[in-house]
Amino acid sequence: MRFVLAAGRRATRAPEDSLLRGSPLARPPRSGQALGIRFQAAGRSVIGRGRQASGDLGIRPAPGRLSAPGTTRRYVCPVRSIDLNADLGEGAGTDAQLLATVTSANVACGAHAGSRELMRSTVRAARAAGVAVGAHPGYPDREGFGRREVGATPGDIERWVREQVEELREICRAEGVRVRYVKAHGALYNRAARDVEAAEALVAATASVDADLAVLALPASAMLRAARAAGLATAREAFLDRGYLSDGTLVPRGATGALITEARVAAERAVSITRGEPVADLDGNPLLIEADSLCLHGDSAGALAMARRARAGLLKAGLTLAPFA
Numbered sequence: 001m002r003f004v005l006a007a008g009r010r011a012t013r014a015p016e017d018s019l020l021r022g023s024p025l026a027r028p029p030r031s032g033q034a035l036g037i038r039f040q041a042a043g044r045s046v047i048g049r050g051r052q053a054s055g056d057l058g059i060r061p062a063p064g065r066l067s068a069p070g071t072t073r074r075y076v077c078p079v080r081s082i083d084l085n086a087d088l089g090e091g092a093g094t095d096a097q098l099l100a101t102v103t104s105a106n107v108a109c110g111a112h113a114g115s116r117e118l119m120r121s122t123v124r125a126a127r128a129a130g131v132a133v134g135a136h137p138g139y140p141d142r143e144g145f146g147r148r149e150v151g152a153t154p155g156d157i158e159r160w161v162r163e164q165v166e167e168l169r170e171i172c173r174a175e176g177v178r179v180r181y182v183k184a185h186g187a188l189y190n191r192a193a194r195d196v197e198a199a200e201a202l203v204a205a206t207a208s209v210d211a212d213l214a215v216l217a218l219p220a221s222a223m224l225r226a227a228r229a230a231g232l233a234t235a236r237e238a239f240l241d242r243g244y245l246s247d248g249t250l251v252p253r254g255a256t257g258a259l260i261t262e263a264r265v266a267a268e269r270a271v272s273i274t275r276g277e278p279v280a281d282l283d284g285n286p287l288l289i290e291a292d293s294l295c296l297h298g299d300s301a302g303a304l305a306m307a308r309r310a311r312a313g314l315l316k317a318g319l320t321l322a323p324f325a
Contacts, residue, residue, distance in 0.1 A: 083293035089122035109164035112138035112146025132323035137164035138185030161205035180325035238291035
């Protein structure tokens with residue numbers, strides 16, 4: 001394990017157990033301790049076409065108060081390139097417009113939503129738009145849109161994910177497109193962020209289909225740790241249209257503050273994250289989130305307006321928009 005020092009500050013080793021605990025939070029830095037230290041860990045990065053992934057926990061409380069966007073002190077290194085992804089192939093009706101805006105498409109694999117025909121048409125549209133394709137497997141719960149916990153066993157999860165990713169891969173192969181990554185959907189995504197057995201089952205399914213597939217998930221999640229341990233490429237994801245709890249996990253849907261629907265707020269969050277600035281959690285406290293890809297849900301209210309404004313804001317800030325995989 002080696003240090004990577006951000007912002008030219010003196011490196012101080014963080015406690016080893018902060019990397020081993022299940023919490024998405026790194027310990028708050030002590031006085032004089034660099035916030036920008038990242039740990040290199042097992043696993044490969046798909047970021048920057050060859051740079052090794054940092055094992056950084058990626059989410060942490062930021063000291064001090066949250067200031068206006070663009071005026072906050074930078075606590076981590078800003079990035080120059082970012083991916084903008086959306087969940088597509090779910091029948092929301094705005095896929096074509098979103099594909100002209102995003103750089104990666106998380107294609108529903110027919111379980112929580114979509115169909116084989118919709119998967120094929122989405123893949124074709126992504127190919128025409130030059131957008132990277134990833135598999136978006138979820139619980140086979142159409143009534144709940146894959147957003148209800150169904151109590152699946154690790155064996156169920158491994159089988160369901162493997163079958164869904166294989167089906168999309170078969171369609172993509174026929175269309176001359178490569179599936180580049182896997183991002184779980186809804187309740188499965190949230191469970192695998194915390195549940196080690198669920199995370200390992202998801203990773204095992206991914207690796208059994210193609211060991212070159214990357215895994216896209218919340219920073220510091222059990223899913224990313226499992227993927228890195230298995231030697232898979234990983235990328236960290238932040239959400240522009242969802243509220244965050246103080247521990248860096250998402251506010252449960254249905255709770256106050258769970259959803260962001262204002263395009264201006266989503267765009268400001270996108271720019272703040274890429275600049276290395278904190279964003280507000282549900283309690284209004286500053287939270288640092290390091291991400292390689294920014295997500296907008298294709299079925300969110302105002303998804304297209306948010307995506308367009310976020311893209312415009314990122315480009316205006318000097319960012320290059322490009323797939324992470």
